[in-house]
Amino acid sequence: MNLTQNDYEKLVKQASPNSKILKNCLGAFLVGGAICTLGQGLITWYYSLGMDKTAAGALTSITLIALAILLTAFHVFDKIAKFAGAGTLVPITGFANSMASPAMEFKAEGFILGVGAKMFSIAGPVIVYGTVASMIYGVILLLLGGM
Amino acid sequence: MELMDFVKAFVVGGLICVVGQILIDKTSLTPARILTGYVVTGVILGAVGLYPMLVDFAGAGATVPLTGFGNSLAAGVREAVAKFGWLGVFTGGLSACAAGIAAAILFSLLAALFSGPKDK
Numbered sequence: 500m501n502l503t504q505n506d507y508e509k510l511v512k513q514a515s516p517n518s519k520i521l522k523n524c525l526g527a528f529l530v531g532g533a534i535c536t537l538g539q540g541l542i543t544w545y546y547s548l549g550m551d552k553t554a555a556g557a558l559t560s561i562t563l564i565a566l567a568i569l570l571t572a573f574h575v576f577d578k579i580a581k582f583a584g585a586g587t588l589v590p591i592t593g594f595a596n597s598m599a600s601p602a603m604e605f606k607a608e609g610f611i612l613g614v615g616a617k618m619f620s621i622a623g624p625v626i627v628y629g630t631v632a633s634m635i636y637g638v639i640l641l642l643l644g645g646m
Numbered sequence: 647m648e649l650m651d652f653v654k655a656f657v658v659g660g661l662i663c664v665v666g667q668i669l670i671d672k673t674s675l676t677p678a679r680i681l682t683g684y685v686v687t688g689v690i691l692g693a694v695g696l697y698p699m700l701v702d703f704a705g706a707g708a709t710v711p712l713t714g715f716g717n718s719l720a721a722g723v724r725e726a727v728a729k730f731g732w733l734g735v736f737t738g739g740l741s742a743c744a745a746g747i748a749a750a751i752l753f754s755l756l757a758a759l760f761s762g763p764k765d766k
Contacts, residue, residue: 541706618754
């Protein structure tokens with residue numbers, strides 16, 4: 500092919516964002532899938548120990564959250580997240596990291612307005628809008644039940 | 647039988663994360679907005695009964711992503727409203743997610759106590 504420098508740059512520009520997105524998506528798929536598979540392993544294990552559905556589910560969440568925050572404390576989570584992107588963000592591990600990371604980051608501002616407040620900079624809106632959405636659902640259920 | 651459960655968890659969980667990755671790369675949404683969107687989407691899909699079907703199919707592949715958190719909120723409200731009426735609107739959601747939230751609060755506080763910002 501006969502390409503001028505300009506044409507070539509254009510082609511690279513066209514191709515590279517997409518191949519980058521493809522690579523990011525692959526990372527997200529593999530790591531996100533692995534975290535969910537770990538969750539499946541944990542819940543299966545907790546079932547086999549004789550726990551009921553609620554207990555096994557809750558303990559699985561607690562375990563994944565503990566692992567994510569442990570890795571955050573040792574500054575390993577960020578390294579995995581760099582490769583995984585949404586693969587570590589979207590599972591419950593991302594929620595846990597979003598609390599631990601600013602808590603550690605703003606330690607110097609004290610334990611009240613630093614750690615205690617900054618912990619909720621991302622988790623706060625998640626809890627606020629999640630809770631309110633579920634309450635709207637509850638009101639709808641009440642209205643439907645009352646008719 | 648059990649092996650298939652793991653495959654389904656991997657594929658469905660992975661795909662839910664790919665959607666998030668596309669949102670990160672193709673839009674200017676911040677992680678906070680994406681996570682909030684996931685939880686609210688989970689509440690809505692849980693409320694209309696679609697998400698519980700996905701949980702039946704994919705297990706942890708559906709419960710571990712943040713949409714599963716939203717689904718738990720919706721399921722908690724549904725059960726609590728059936729049991730306690732209007733009071734359940736207030737108690738159901740957060741009760742169902744209490745373990746995860748409390749764990750994240752405690753462990754984050756411990757992480758801040760025993761670790762800190764990365765040394766430069």
